[in-house]
Amino acid sequence: MTSLDRSALDARRPPEAQRPAGETSNKRRDEPGRSEAPRALLLIKSSEIRRWGPRWLRRAGFEAEIAGDVAEALDRVDTQEPAVVIVEAGLRDPARVWALEGIQRRIHGRGIPIMALCRGDREIQRALDAEVADVVRHPVDWRLLLHRIHVARRRVETRRHLAEAHRRLDRALDVVGQTHDLSYGTPDRDRLTELPGREAFLALADRALAAGGGGTAVLVVAIDRFDAVNEALGREGGDQVLASVGRAMRGVLSNRGWLPASSGGLATAALARLSGVHFGVVTTHAGGAEGASRVAHQLLSELCEPIEGGGQTVHLVGSAGAALHPNDGDTAEQLVRHAEAALVEARRLGGGILRFYCSSLNEGTTRKLAIDRMLRTALRKNQLEVHYQPLVEFHTGRIVGAEALVRWRHPDHGLIQPQEFIPVAEETGLMAEISNHTLDVATRQLREWRDQGFDDLGMAVNLSLCQFRQGDLVRRVRDAIVTNGLRPESLELEISERGVLSGDLEIIEVLRALKELGVRLSLDDFGTGDSSISYLKDFPVDSLKIDKSFVAGALDNNSDSAITSAMADIGRRLSLRIIAEGIETDHQLELLKGMGCHQFQGFLFSPAVASQEFRRLLSVSDPTHELGRTLPFPRRSR
Ligand code: C2E
Ligand code: MG
């Protein structure tokens, strides 16, 4: 299981399997025995990267070459054809800026991506200004860099295919007589929608492939949760809705000239009903990924329009999957299969979106399902633990609460941090169960600590988007409060900008119902989303947690410091409690205290710890010390 493979944590170090002794990394093109592998040209100062980079690259199938200096790099870019150039930006050094820009000028239009390795935001900005293909931060995570190189090269490939597709299209237009009317006159026709059926669609798509070649795309568009429509309107009503959907889709394609309105026109797209609520579209003129995406989004937004059926008006949502020729398959059959796999993925991500097929989809889906299975076992076997990170009051230095954070104690892999499994659990929906488990354990624990005399202690619990989707969140929270005899205001529920609020659910009603229970709400990871300020206006929150990325940047980055201070200021004006996350140093502590934050959490005081350790911290939390003067923190190793 790759994501749990502990070696993932070693991606800044060399691959063990690639440690041949005395290997040299800068073979020239004309050296005997040179392989035909694609070349990666490195212009690097750091000895660490010069040493290990070539091994990682070789493992990924590249021939790595290190240029001794800028002049040599420019020379090699001219005389050789590297598949990728990796430059350590080092942008404080003017020669390096010049090198980056110079290389960029030389390779312009040749489809060679430049990857820049940067230290800090300014270097990233300079590299982006130089229009490099992508940037990666120091210290270099080689797995990430190799993945990005792969993506950048694929992008170049896709562009090549697009250009080729345009050329073919021009040729196809010349033989318009051969390609006319892909959509009509086929015997396999669906009676309900009067569209071609699956067999006819495959035949049409194969003909389109033969005529149009590269750039042809297959889309599968489906209506989400159609069983609810069938339940509400009955079978007959559902059929009427489907017939209306077929007409509406055909209207979208015809109105935009993407589908011929009569058999005399040039067929550039075909529409069919593949099965049940699945509709297929093949586009030949629309220009590969971009065109397919345009068509898909038009169809998806048409689906959102009110539709008549069974004497009623219904509101639908659709999802779509897309596969492109030739990257995703040679035949119509393959393309449809892959577009359907992409559709499954789109629905797994919550629906309402378009998802393109990528070759890693099957592999990725299998991996995710494996993690999902293991997590279900973990829940059953009680391998999920809840740890607690102290929330400390700036003013008194006292622990005033805890944030409950889940951990997975795996029998073979040890303690696994949430970022390694939460993203998968969010996708598969299991996160609802995991978060409900944390809520139950944390509220029970709070009861126990309160019984031990820590009467004022609060407990913060993170909510997941999946819990909102399940629809029983308010009942669960009420049960947790009542069962443990807690004062509702001692429980704070954290909603994350990145997690919960990034979904398209109407969650405001649920938040209001939670507020009515008397619990507190806090906006987690504040500042990382697109609409932080508007959430403050719309949502009934009591606290904001300034994301640790701002805290980390506040000391040495003027804009981060200004943003952090402004966020604290806005929060105070709205009478919210402001909590600074991720305080790691004394300086950060002073700075955030000075900005008027009320509470903080961070490794400076303590990471999240098991309940017994937290209990120990509670006993030593000394209310008489003033923070910043004597710093009474029980400093811990991480
Ligand atoms: P979060 O809610 O923003 O939690 C704070 C995260 O910051 C925790 O990471 C914590 O260990 C980390 N952190 C705290 N102080 C510092 C510091 O000084 N420096 C740095 N670098 N990091 C610090 P963790 O435990 O890995 O959790 C990550 C995220 O996973 C959480 O972010 C939360 O969104 C989610 N999560 C964790 N447990 C649960 C859960 O039971 N349910 C739900 N829904 N989400 C959870
Ligand atoms: Mg949190």
Ligand code: MG
């Ligand atoms: Mg946070």
